[in-house]
Structures are given as C-alpha cells and as structure tokens.
Amino acid sequence: MTERLRVRVDPDKCQGHARCKALAPELFELDEYGNAHEAGDGIVPPGLEDKAWLARSNCPEIAIDVIEE
Amino acid sequence: MSDVSQPAAHPPVTDWVNDFDHTDPQWTDDPFPIWEELRATSPVVHTERFLGCYMPTTYEAVREIANDTEHFSSRRIIVRDVRPEVARNAAPPITSDPPVHKPAKQLLLPPFTPDAMKKLEPRMRAICNELIDGFIADGKVDAAARYSKYIPVQAIAHMLGIPESDSDLFINWIHMILELGIKDETKLLQAVQEMSAYFRTHIEARRSKPTDDLISYLMNAKDKEGQPLEESHVLGSLRLLLIAGIDTTWSAIGSSLWHLARTPADRERLIAEPALIPTAVEELLRAYSPVTMAREVVKETTVSGCPVKAGNMVLLSFPAANRDPKMFPDADKVVIDRRENRHAAFGLGIHRCVGSNLARMEMQVALEEWLKRIPDFRLDPAGTVTWSQGTVRGPRQLPFLLGRAM
Ligand code: SF4
Numbered sequence: 001m002t003e004r005l006r007v008r009v010d011p012d013k014c015q016g017h018a019r020c021k022a023l024a025p026e027l028f029e030l031d032e033y034g035n036a037h038e039a040g041d042g043i044v045p046p047g048l049e050d051k052a053w054l055a056r057s058n059c060p061e062i063a064i065d066v067i068e069e
Numbered sequence: 070m071s072d073v074s075q076p077a078a079h080p081p082v083t084d085w086v087n088d089f090d091h092t093d094p095q096w097t098d099d100p101f102p103i104w105e106e107l108r109a110t111s112p113v114v115h116t117e118r119f120l121g122c123y124m125p126t127t128y129e130a131v132r133e134i135a136n137d138t139e140h141f142s143s144r145r146i147i148v149r150d151v152r153p154e155v156a157r158n159a160a161p162p163i164t165s166d167p168p169v170h171k172p173a174k175q176l177l178l179p180p181f182t183p184d185a186m187k188k189l190e191p192r193m194r195a196i197c198n199e200l201i202d203g204f205i206a207d208g209k210v211d212a213a214a215r216y217s218k219y220i221p222v223q224a225i226a227h228m229l230g231i232p233e234s235d236s237d238l239f240i241n242w243i244h245m246i247l248e249l250g251i252k253d254e255t256k257l258l259q260a261v262q263e264m265s266a267y268f269r270t271h272i273e274a275r276r277s278k279p280t281d282d283l284i285s286y287l288m289n290a291k292d293k294e295g296q297p298l299e300e301s302h303v304l305g306s307l308r309l310l311l312i313a314g315i316d317t318t319w320s321a322i323g324s325s326l327w328h329l330a331r332t333p334a335d336r337e338r339l340i341a342e343p344a345l346i347p348t349a350v351e352e353l354l355r356a357y358s359p360v361t362m363a364r365e366v367v368k369e370t371t372v373s374g375c376p377v378k379a380g381n382m383v384l385l386s387f388p389a390a391n392r393d394p395k396m397f398p399d400a401d402k403v404v405i406d407r408r409e410n411r412h413a414a415f416g417l418g419i420h421r422c423v424g425s426n427l428a429r430m431e432m433q434v435a436l437e438e439w440l441k442r443i444p445d446f447r448l449d450p451a452g453t454v455t456w457s458q459g460t461v462r463g464p465r466q467l468p469f470l471l472g473r474a475m
Contacts, residue, residue: 015421018183022347033178034426057409058351060417 005044006067007052009036013063023058024051036063079118079252089116089124091148091361091384092251097458101401104389112373119148121381123366124389128397128413130373131390134364134383135417141364141383142166143420147460148363148382149251160309161302163420170419176290176298177306177423180228180283186430189224193431196223197438205442205471209449213323213467220435221318224427225311230282231271238267243316247460261308268307272300283310310424317359318428320463321414322435324357325350327464328403329436330448335405340444343437349405350432355412356403358388359463362416387413388462445473 007027009020016034020027026048028036044052044066056064082093085103090096096103107114108126115123125131134141143166144155155164162173179185200219204210222236242260250257271284279285287303298306329336339346364383371377391412394400415422422428448454452468 015418016178017415017421018426021183030182030184032182033175034182054408058411060411060413060415060421062411 004069005049005052006042006069007038007044007055008042008065008067009038010063010065011035011037013061014059015061015063017060019058019060020055020064024048024055027052027055086110086114087116088118089114090118091124091386092459097456097462100388100462101392104386104392108389108393111375113375113377115381119150119382120152121378122148122384123372123377123381124384124386125372126386126389126393127373127395128390128393129395130375131385131387131413132417133372134385135413135420137370138167138170138419140366140368140370140377142367143170143364145365145382146363147247147251148384151254152382153254160305160312162306162423163309163313164305167419172293173302173306174419174423176287177310180286181423181426183426183430186426189228189427190430190434192227193220193224193434194438196220197435198442201438201442208472209468209470211452211466212326212446212469213319213464216439217322217326217435217463217467218319220322220431221315221428224318224431225314228283228427229307229310230280230284231267235267239311239315243312246312247316248458251459264308264311265304268304272303283307313422314424314427316457316461316463317422317424318431320359320457320461321354321357321428321432323464323467324359324462325353325432325436326439326446326469327448327454327467328353328357329440330446330467330469332403333447335403336440336444338405339436340440343440345406346433346436347429348407350429350436351410351412352403352405352407354414354429354432355391355397355407355410357462358391358412358414359461360414360416360422361386361388361460361462362420363460387416443471446471 014035018034020036021030027039029039030036052066056066079090082088082090085106112127112130113123113125125134144164146163162170165173200216204215222239223233226233242264245256245260275285287306290298292298339349362385364385366377366379366381369379392400415425446469449468449470454464455466457463457465
C-alpha cells in the first residue's frame, strides 16, 4: 500500500467537538475557540493512517475528509 | 438538601405514538422501549400536549433539525406546558438564533477549550477524592446525592469564582428550572430571579475587587463594536453556565456509575485497562445521553419527509438519536470499546454544548478516581434508583453497596 492519506477539516461544518484532537492529536490542531484544522498540510505520516480514519468516523459534524492520494 | 417535590401530574399516556409525554413516569423510568416504538412508526411524531410538539426519532431527523436554523428557533429550549413571552438575553448563546448567536458563543468558547480544561483537572481530582473520603468508610452510599451531584457543581463554582459551599442553593434552583418549571411557571421565575440577584451581588463585589474567574471575564468582555456587554447578557450567560453545567454532568456521571454497578464485566475491564476509559466515556455518553433540547418551529417545512407546522415545539431528543440502530450497530448495547461513535450527546450544529470539553474531563476524572478507590460496588437491593424528569435524564438516587464483602 503506497497510497498516501491527507486529512482535511471543513471549517464551515466544524463545531469544535474536539474529538479529532483527542483521537489523533498529531493530525489536528485547535484554535483559540476550540475549532479544528488539520496540522500542517494535513498529510498523514506513515503509521497514523488508523488514527486518521478513527477521527473521521468520530466527528459528530462529519466535518473531516480523509483523502487517498 | 434540595427540594425533592415533583411537578404536577399530566394524564397518563395510553397512546405513545400520537400522545407522547416526556414527563410521564413511564418515560422517566425507562424511555428506551418508547423511543423504539416511536421510531418504528415515523421519523417524526407529534403530540397535542405542551401546546403542540413534534419529536424526531431518528439520528437523521434530529440532525436535520439541529442544522436548520431557518425553520427552527432556539429562543425556547425547554418543552413546557406554557409559552410565555420570550425574555431577552434569557441564556445566551443557547437561546440565541443567528446572527446574534455566533458572537455570544465565541465569547464563551476560549475558557472551555481542551487546554483550558487540562489546567482544571488537578482540582477536579482533588474534589473527587474529597467526596470519596466522605463516604468510603460507610460501606454504602447514595452515589447520585453524595458523589456525581457535587462534581460538576464544584467545578463550575470554581470556574465562576463563587463559593463551592453554596452548591445546595444552585442545585435547588436547577431543580426548579429544569423539572418543576415545566409545569409551574412561578417556580421557574422565582429561581431565575434568585439566581440573578445572587450573580448581581457577585458582579458588584468584583467592581471594587476584580478576580480572574468567569464572572470577571464576562464583565470585561467586549461585543463586536468594542462595547462592554449589557448587564442582561452577562447575567444571562452566567445563568446558563450554572444551569447547563450541573444537572447534565451530574446525570452523565451518575448513569455511567449506574451502568458499571450493574455490569461487572465492563467495570473489571476498565480497571484492567484504564486507557480505555475515554472511549468508554464516549459510549456511556451515547447510550445514556442526558440532554434533550428543544426548538420552536417558526416556519413550516418538512423533516425526513414529514411536514412540520409553525407554532409547535420540537423535543430535540439527542438521546433517542443516539439509540438509532441505523446510525449505531447494536444501538441498544453498551459497547465500551466502540470505535465509530459520532454520538450527538452534546448536540449538533451551531448549538453544540459549550461545556462539552469540561463535561468529558469531569466524567473521565470522576470514573478514574472512583474505580481506583472503589473497584467493587453494586446496586443496594434495599434501596431504589430514581431518575430525573424531562429535559435532563439521570439518576437522582443511586444507592450502592461498596466493597466485595457486602
Ligand atoms: S471532531 Fe469534527 S467538529 Fe469536532 S473539532 Fe474535530 S473536526 Fe471539528
């Protein structure tokens, strides 16, 4: 499996539930209001794929995309 | 002690699908089969009670309504027997609609981020252990009255900078607003007035002696135009923080302990694998979500294909959504290592609970500290478990026997 994953938070949908940050702290950052954005360019380092999917399936607002590149 | 009197009775429900009532004793006792029956009938059901009220029964229908601020207003957030004039700044931002909602909410978000909660955690652990010290030697305890109740009260008192020793006062106001107030307007108004007077005194005191708590934070906050908030806004938000912070988390911690008392396998697993506690907390939040909010239909529309008419209330049952088997496989089972869990216990959309990070931290700490010191406990067969009525659901009496020997 050589494909690379990238996470993306839709800022219009995110309501700051912070589930992504709790489940995948390496992949997400929160702003001063607790709303999330992807860390850096959102590219998921090898080994953290599972956490990316986990964050996606636990976001109550369905605000997280995991893109297979 | 708090006022334990119960609200006046409604006629008992005989037809749940067309005449439901979330204050009926049967619902209070065990709502789960009722939701199942309603969900099997329609994604949205209606009752003539409460001057007309809908209830979405599926996750999808709840989600649709929570995200639709055009047809559904948050100016009323509790389904009650009466609909008095809406007070201005009742409890912003929860009672606000767009566009005034966003600035009011943004004001409250920074003090409740996960990082801010981390700083509070040591104090919470100390509170939990002080409470346990108070009863652990007795071999039995009402865990609702002596443990789960005081954790959120003391946390929010700490954040607001008001005396933790006034806890019983706060608990009584909240009982009057969220339970008795559904059917008795005077109780609600009395509690709101007493709360406002209480906070006014604290505001006055801070004018001469500023502090670094949430009351001072709101007093110093500026609106979009750079002006200080109106006093009614400050008071409304303070009332919200006190009301929203207590009953809800009290209920969530109590339901979790109730589950663990009855489910030794889950309890033993959490003791053996404490790292699983955060995941288990999410599942307990899903399965026993305490909070049901409300909306008012302000414009006719359809929800999941069902027509809804203006002038009705909506019982926005996040707990029922969280039991929808279409969204959650084995929705009626508590699976403490459930991996996919988009539960809606803290609401969905712009009105997501501002205190969700606080509640999660309190639940985790409350369970961790309890399980560390009291690994063995079960329901006391000589006692009775009772549940609160209406807007927030949780155990109000939770008699436990502690320790293996019992
Ligand atoms: S879990 Fe979803 S809603 Fe919550 S902060 Fe992350 S992206 Fe935003």
